Amino acid sequence: MFEILKLSPLFAGLDTLEINLLINKVFYQIRSFSNNEVLAFSGERVEKAMILLEGKLQGEMVDFSGSTLKIEEIEPPQMVAPAFLYGPQSFFPVNLSALSDGKILIIVKKDFTQLLANDLRVLNNYLNIVSGKAQFLSRKITFLSFKTIREKIAYYLLNHLKTGMMIVSLNQSQKGLAEVFGVARPSLARTISEMEEEQIFRWERNQVIILNLQSLRSILGKY
Amino acid sequence: MFEILKLSPLFAGLDTLEINLLINKVFYQIRSFSNNEVLAFSGERVEKAMILLEGKLQGEMVDFSGSTLKIEEIEPPQMVAPAFLYGPQSFFPVNLSALSDGKILIIVKKDFTQLLANDLRVLNNYLNIVSGKAQFLSRKITFLSFKTIREKIAYYLLNHLKTGMMIVSLNQSQKGLAEVFGVARPSLARTISEMEEEQIFRWERNQVIILNLQSLRSILGKY
DNA sequence: AGCAGAGTGTAACATTTGTTACACTTCGAT
């Protein structure tokens, strides 16, 4: 088990022995689960830290009409819902169910807090994980706040542009990009065509060549 | 100073003496700033924890064309950018500038980590703050992911509906709601009219009376 | 070389939302 934990972001920088000592200072529990089992329901309070050791879990969002919607997959050795263990609304945002047999390490919240306090490195790691989540979400909101497809394209390109270069290499298909942007694929293609027409860039299969950086920037500048 | 800190979420549950002892265990610094001073630039690394003691600060988002866009205000005794002190990308997402004269308490990251480890309550508080931020952002994304105005209205109403009741009281003007939704005010009014037409609810000045909960739910159910 | 499947360009049309404008209501301050 400690070999697996050593690979987890939470215990990064610690060796197996140190992890062993830390974990054994607090009360913990290992729970096996089998395929399709539901480990937690949306809305349930999160009272334990859970680290996936083996197997695969899935988070299903449940909407108001009762049907499940979006999905997120969790693989070992990741923590489950790290940003929902603390905070004013510490309840599961999703239904947590198993996609295979597996095992999780469970530490109740109070003991987990103790664990964090016992080792500055683990504390730092956990803060990094939660903060990283917040930063990821923050960036996502920035992105979602752009209304038009033009703005999204401009933002995406400028963010992937290495300084000094005029080429952005694409590791996504146009179809994939449309999904990230949350827009229909033909709509994206249309806007790309228009922007090519305006000599803003040349869009090739695996890369985009920026022709007019100025006007690309001005799309995001409202003033 | 400790009187002010006692009111901050970070030191909730501690008395003045305890805060005094904790703070004095680590290295800290108090910095005065004057109106319009820029305390940090967007992109700068966050290396210190900052707690606003007096005055008012503002975060200005800077876009690619150099102009400042959106704003966020910070008032004492709040922490500045709590979710950006740790994490893989710990740099300011905004320009931090002063809206008045004031003072901030500064603790370098390393000492701040030590401070957290020294008192379980403060650690818990900080985890609550950062997690709360993440949860807030998460909910905001859920909301932003609804495309149509109908969906946003349905989600908003269902979330503000107390169980068993059929009335949602509004503490926002229609104009204010439109801003929260990120849509134009007349567009919101139009959709509200349409939904009233369909007997889904009756929208009065300060409250909404749900007439058909079923169909309100079905707006969010894709299946 | 030929084939199948995924990805792409493009068009016509439908739907949704934004914009602008104006008349009407509400509500608090004088």
Place this chain on the structure above:
DNA sequence: ATCGAAGTGTAACAAATGTTACACTCTGCT
């Protein structure tokens, strides 16, 4: 009670995006 500011209902029109459909290109495989 009256005034004025803020909020609301509504309409006509513009702009952006979605939907559907189809032909074409690319790529990997046999």
